[in-house]
Amino acid sequence: xxxxxxxxxxxxxxxxxxxxxxxxxxxxxxxxxxxxxxxxxxxxxxxxxxxxxxxxxxxxxxxxxxxxxxxxxxxxxxxxxxxxxxxxxxxxxxxxxxxxxxxxxxxxxxxxxxxxxxxxxxxxxxxxxxxxxxxxxxxxxxxxxxxxxxxxxxxxxxxxxxxxxxxxxxxxxxxxxxxxxxxxxxxxxxxxxxxxxxxxxxxxxxxxxxxxxxxxxxxxxxxxxxxxxxxxxxxxxxxxxxxxxxxxxxxxxxxxxxxxxxxxxxxxxxxxxxxxxxxxxxxxxxxxxxxxxxxxxxxxxxxxxxxxxxxxxxxx
DNA sequence: TTCCGGTATC
DNA sequence: GATACCGGAA
Numbered sequence: 142x143x144x145x146x147x148x149x150x151x152x153x154x155x156x157x158x159x160x161x162x163x164x165x166x167x168x169x170x171x172x173x174x175x176x177x178x179x180x181x182x183x184x185x186x187x188x189x190x191x192x193x194x195x196x197x198x199x200x201x202x203x204x205x206x207x208x209x210x211x212x213x214x215x216x217x218x219x220x221x222x223x224x225x226x227x228x229x230x231x232x233x234x235x236x237x238x239x240x241x242x243x244x245x246x247x248x249x250x251x252x253x254x255x256x257x258x259x260x261x262x263x264x265x266x267x268x269x270x271x272x273x274x275x276x277x278x279x280x281x282x283x284x285x286x287x288x289x290x291x292x293x294x295x296x297x298x299x300x301x302x303x304x305x306x307x308x309x310x311x312x313x314x315x316x317x318x319x320x321x322x323x324x325x326x327x328x329x330x331x332x333x334x335x336x337x338x339x340x341x342x343x344x345x346x347x348x349x350x351x352x353x354x355x356x357x358x359x360x361x362x363x364x365x366x367x368x369x370x371x372x373x374x375x376x377x378x379x380x381x382x383x384x385x386x387x388x389x390x391x392x393x394x395x396x397x398x399x400x401x402x403x404x405x406x407x408x409x410x411x412x413x414x415x416x417x418x419x420x421x422x423x424x425x426x427x428x429x430x431x432x433x434x435x436x437x438x439x440x441x442x443x444x445x446x447x448x449x450x451x452x453x454x455x456x457x
Numbered sequence: 458t459t460c461c462g463g464t465a466t467c
Numbered sequence: 468g469a470t471a472c473c474g475g476a477a
Contacts, residue, residue: 161463162462164462165474202474205465206463235465257462313477
């Protein structure tokens with residue numbers, strides 16, 4: 142990519158930027174060479190066979206990029222070439238906020254502010270922004286815009302991303318060799334390595350539980366969930382543990398496990414053991430619903446899954 | 458094993 | 468605003 146003056150081929154800039162989304166330079170290089178050899182222009186790529194493009198992309202990951210790549214190439218070819226403005230580029234498939242700014246700045250030397258993950262990190266450190274991501278993103282973009290120069294914005298954008306990729310790295314920033322060491326608020330405060338902060342991605346805990354599908358007299362035991370809390374007020378199979386309650390089964394039976402259903406709640410993942418059995422006596426809680434009157438669609442998703450699994454056994 | 462990262466989608 | 472999509476690196 143020739144530096145300065147917007148001499149770069151928009152097609153090659155676009156192709157490399159799309160490949161570099163979520164992907165390292167080292168991984169991209171061979172793919173870029175291969176693609177540009179096979180399809181030297183956007184018209185060539187637009188005319189390419191879908192299956193061949195997908196095959197050539199194989200191994201790069203995020204295959205939606207490859208599908209969008211073709212859609213974008215065809216759209217650009219149909220309009221006689223790539224748009225030159227950020228907004229025009231932004232409207233094409235697979236080109237978002239970052240890529241549109243990058244192409245405008247690098248291929249056309251437009252004074253757009255290019256903010257990728259590297260730039261977010263560099264700016265958060267330069268200005269010691271302690272607000273966690275992603276909430277800090279608008280602030281970081283606004284701060285980055287104050288830095289974009291009128292001259293050679295494309296080279297500047299690439300330099301900022303290079304700085305983030307090679308010196309201002311996530312874990313151990315090489316502040317000792319950073320050209321901006323005297324401009325960096327975070328370095329001055331001794332907190333560079335801890336920025337940018339991020340909202341702790343609390344992984345959803347895994348919970349387990351048990352649901353009893355209890356038959357008696359041609360019916361199955363249901364009960365209403367407590368009005369408040371998880372699945373509050375809904376119709377449910379008697380169950381325990383997953384919701385913090387440690388209840389016994391709704392009666393005596395020879396229980397046999399038939400499998401587990403998985404369900405994702407907003408704040409945890411559930412693996413529910415499904416057991417079925419024939420009660421010796423009337424259930425000691427809940428009420429019996431005749432099998433042919435069970436309305437699958439009236440059950441919450443979790444219990445629907447339980448019933449779908451149990452029905453084959455029950456109705457047999 | 459965890460972290461990292463643009464876009465689309467809902 | 469959260470999640471899915473993937474592979475590479477720490």
